Structure formats: C-alpha cells, structure tokens
Amino acid sequence: MAVLTNAPRGTQDLLPAQSGRWQYVENALLRTAELFGFHEIRTPVFEHTELFQRSVGDTTDVVQKEMYTFEDKGRRSITLRPEGTAGVVRAALQNGLLGGALPLRCCYVIPCFRYEKPQAGRLREFHQFGVEVFGPSSFDADAELISLCYEICGALELKGLKLHLNSIGCKECRQRYYEALRAFLRERESGLCDTCKSRMAKNPMRVLDCKSPECQQAVKGAPVMLDYLCEDCAAHFEGLKRRLSLLHIDYVIDPRIVRGLDYYTRTVFEFVSETIGAQGTVIGGGRYDGLVQELGGAPTPALGFAMGLERLLMQMEASGAEFPEANRCDLYIASTGEAAQQKALELCTALRQEGFIAECDCMGRSVKAQMKYAGKLGARYSAVLGDNELQSGGCTVKNMDDGSEHTLSLDGFTDSIYRLLLEGVYNGIIDAEPAIK
Numbered sequence: 001m002a003v004l005t006n007a008p009r010g011t012q013d014l015l016p017a018q019s020g021r022w023q024y025v026e027n028a029l030l031r032t033a034e035l036f037g038f039h040e041i042r043t044p045v046f047e048h049t050e051l052f053q054r055s056v057g058d059t060t061d062v063v064q065k066e067m068y069t070f071e072d073k074g075r076r077s078i079t080l081r082p083e084g085t086a087g088v089v090r091a092a093l094q095n096g097l098l099g100g101a102l103p104l105r106c107c108y109v110i111p112c113f114r115y116e117k118p119q120a121g122r123l124r125e126f127h128q129f130g131v132e133v134f135g136p137s138s139f140d141a142d143a144e145l146i147s148l149c150y151e152i153c154g155a156l157e158l159k160g161l162k163l164h165l166n167s168i169g170c171k172e173c174r175q176r177y178y179e180a181l182r183a184f185l186r187e188r189e190s191g192l193c194d195t196c197k198s199r200m201a202k203n204p205m206r207v208l209d210c211k212s213p214e215c216q217q218a219v220k221g222a223p224v225m226l227d228y229l230c231e232d233c234a235a236h237f238e239g240l241k242r243r244l245s246l247l248h249i250d251y252v253i254d255p256r257i258v259r260g261l262d263y264y265t266r267t268v269f270e271f272v273s274e275t276i277g278a279q280g281t282v283i284g285g286g287r288y289d290g291l292v293q294e295l296g297g298a299p300t301p302a303l304g305f306a307m308g309l310e311r312l313l314m315q316m317e318a319s320g321a322e323f324p325e326a327n328r329c330d331l332y333i334a335s336t337g338e339a340a341q342q343k344a345l346e347l348c349t350a351l352r353q354e355g356f357i358a359e360c361d362c363m364g365r366s367v368k369a370q371m372k373y374a375g376k377l378g379a380r381y382s383a384v385l386g387d388n389e390l391q392s393g394g395c396t397v398k399n400m401d402d403g404s405e406h407t408l409s410l411d412g413f414t415d416s417i418y419r420l421l422l423e424g425v426y427n428g429i430i431d432a433e434p435a436i437k
C-alpha cells in the first residue's frame with residue numbers, strides 16, 4: 001500500500017539545499033541557448049495521447065511501454081509528456097509560428113514522465129532541457145546545434161562527454177536498409193523479445209534500440225544504415241562532418257545510434273558520459289524533417305536535442321565541476337521586546353527593498369535562540385536590538401565570519417548597513433583578484 005509520506009517510485013524531491021545548483025544550471029542553459037537565438041517556449045505538461053502516438057511513433061518503447069496515459073473526466077485520452085518535441089511542434093502549428101520568420105528557434109526546461117524501471121540516471125519523472133529549430137535543411141544547422149551542446153559543456157565546465165554521431169538516412173534510403181535489416185533479423189527471430197518479434201516487420205530499426213539483453217545480443221553484426229545512405233543523405237553527413245572539423249569539435253562515428261523516437265531522419269547524435277554508469281547518454285538529438293508534415297503542417301525541415309538534467313548534474317558532479325555558492329543571508333536582526341521587534345521588521349523591510357537578504361524573528365524565540373538560528377543560516381552579519389539599543393540609538397553589528405564588531409547609529413541604519421555590506425562584497429572581490437591594485 002502507498003505510504004502517505006513516500007513519493008511515488010521513480011520520482012525525486014528537489015530540496016532547498018540543492019535547488020541553487022539547478023537554478024544555476026538552468027540559467028546557464030537558457031543563457032547559452034539565447035546566444036544562439038533561442039527563446040523559451042512553455043507548453044502543457046499533458047497532451048492528447050494521439051499526439052505522442054503519431055510523433056514519437058507507436059512502435060517505440062516510449063509509446064508501447066513507458067507512457068503515463070489516463071482518461072480524464074471528459075473521457076479524453078490524455079498523456080503526461082514523455083518528451084518535449086511533440087508538444088512544441090503541436091504548439092508551433094496551432095499558433096501559426098511556422099508561417100512567421102524562419103528559422104524558428106525555441107528551447108525549454110521541462111519535467112517529463114516515463115514509466116520505466118527506476119535506477120541511477122533513470123527516473124519516472126525527470127527533467128529535460130531541449131531545443132528545437134524549424135526551417136533549415138542544410139547541414140550548417142546540424143553543426144550549429146551540436147556547437148550549442150559544445151558551448152553548453154564549456155559554460156558548465158562539463159567534462160568527459162563524447163560526441164557520438166550517425167546518420168539514419170531519409171524515408172527513401174531507409175527502405176533499402178530495412179529490407180537488409182529484416183533479412184538479418186529474420187534469421188535471428190527466435191532470439192528476440194516478444195515486442196521486437198511483433199515490431200520487426202513494421203519498424204525493424206526499433207529492434208536495434210531495444211534494451212533487452214537478448215535483443216542486444218541478437219543484433220550484433222547487423223547491417224548499418226551508413227552503408228545504405230542515398231546520395232543526398234551521404235552528402236549531408238559529409239557536410240556536417242566538415243563543419244564540425246571547422247569548429248574543432250571531435251566526434252566518433254557510431255553506427256549503433258538509432259535514437260528511441262521514430263521521428264528522426266538523417267543526423268542523429270548523442271553526448272555520452274564514460275563515468276556515470278550504464279545510463280550514460282546525457283544529450284540525444286538529431287533531425288526530424290518529416291515530423292511537422294506528419295502532424296498536419298507544411299513540409300518543414302527541423303532538428304533539435306534534449307538533455308537529461310539529472311544525468312547532466314550527475315556528470316558535472318562526477319567531473320568535479322564547480323557550482324556557485326548559495327546566496328547567504330546578509331543580515332539577521334535579533335530582537336527582544338515588542339518595540340525592538342517592530343524596529344527589526346522595519347529595518348529588514350528597508351534592506352530587502354535595497355536588494356539585501358535580511359531576516360528577523362517570527363517565532364517568538366529568545367535572543368540566544370535567535371542567534372543560534374542566525375548561525376545555522378550562515379548569516380554574514382547579525383545585530384541585536386532591545387530597549388537599550390532603542391534608547392541609546394545605536395547597536396552593534398557583528399561580522400559572523402571573523403567576529404569583528406561595528407557600532408552603528410540607528411539613525412541612517414539602512415545606509416550604514418548598506419555600506420557595510422557593499423564593503424564586504426567589495427573586499428571579497430579584492431581578495432579573489434589580488435592582481436587589482
């Protein structure tokens with residue numbers, strides 16, 4: 001039976017102590033994407049089930065096994081989004097965005113839902129940063145997309161990811177490949193899992209992506225798509241490789257990458273970690289030239305990628321990336337007595353209006369207990385207000401790091417504190433940059 005205080009399996013709470021890291025990462029991702037011309041798009045957490053069946057593909061693991069699908073009270077079949085692209089294409093079509101200026105570039109940070117076996121790096125609710133580009137058919141856009149991944153790694157000091165690159169061709173050249181692959185699989189059919197047996201005819205490439213050990217064994221030595229590319233697809237792939245060399249982006253050709261979603265065409269790529277274990281794919285992306293049309297729009301080439309934020313953070317932690325320190329409380333004002341408490345509240349309000357983090361007591365605790373709390377908070381400065389201070393018109397402000405004390409007049413207190421705090425920040429900068437004279 002579900003326990004009231006246990007979150008559902010495969011979900012995680014993001015606690016206050018960790019949220020600063022996530023905010024830092026999300027801001028860096030959105031900012032780096034902005035440098036490439038991306039703007040954020042927000043679409044609903046749930047969509048009509050059919051949208052995912054049509055776009056992700058009804059022979060994929062995601063649709064066949066992993067979707068959170070339910071009937072709502074209006075008897076519609078609804079699905080919590082397992083990925084971000086389908087919703088973005090739907091929104092672009094519904095809002096006429098593809099009739100405007102192209103390329104259209106959008107990005108998002110979203111929770112996604114997949115009913116999977118939870119393990120390290122594999123959750124049922126996880127988060128993705130994703131980008132989508134609509135309009136360009138040229139390999140220049142593929143190179144730029146990969147360049148964005150590369151710049152993100154730089155911005156986040158993300159080390160140890162390797163770019164794996166492949167092409168899975170277009171609808172036309174894939175037919176010839178499918179025949180060869182089916183012939184190969186037919187000989188090994190008895191060794192395949194039941195799902196693969198049934199989807200082999202319709203979509204044999206899905207078998208290559210199946211996670212079951214027996215299928216992974218059976219597909220060893222299977223023919224690879226790269227040997228079957230048509231002239232245009234081969235030229236596209238060569239062009240992309242040239243651009244990557246120009247940008248000094250290293251890659252390995254990996255013919256085993258087929259991607260788990262049906263909508264991909266031509267370029268597919270992954271950024272894979274060698275350090276965070278079996279769930280090592282941090283970024284997955286590629287082209288999906290047929291998807292807009294599949295969903296009822298005019299033919300529009302498109303491409304994108306998504307990165308798993310939980311895996312991204314795991315990789316950052318594993319590779320020793322630095323995270324900024326959380327902002328500390330600038331001043332804690334302890335007080336005793338009603339008049340002093342009012343004063344503390346007024347002073348806190350004034351400081352907050354200047355952009356400083358200020359706290360005072362709202363628990364009715366003793367000064368000693370308030371100071372203990374200030375210590376736990378890690379406040380930079382503290383002050384104590386009581387009747388004496390109110391009468392004398394001055395109070396002592398203590399630097400909690402080095403114990404030094406300053407006596408400040410309560411007249412113009414906010415200004416004095418303002419200077420003290422800024423001086424602290426200023427000193428911090430001088431300390432960090434001794435070269436500045």
Ligand code: ATP
Nearest residue numbers: 116121122123126260281282283284306307308311
């Ligand atoms: P995998 O092969 O690991 O199942 P996938 O091919 O299903 O990944 P995509 O649909 O391409 O994954 O999603 C893009 C990224 O989202 C992945 O590379 C990964 O970082 C992340 N991701 C996918 N599924 C999960 C999950 N269940 N839990 C955590 N992250 C995930």
Ligand code: MG
Nearest residue numbers: 061062114260
């Ligand atoms: Mg998967």
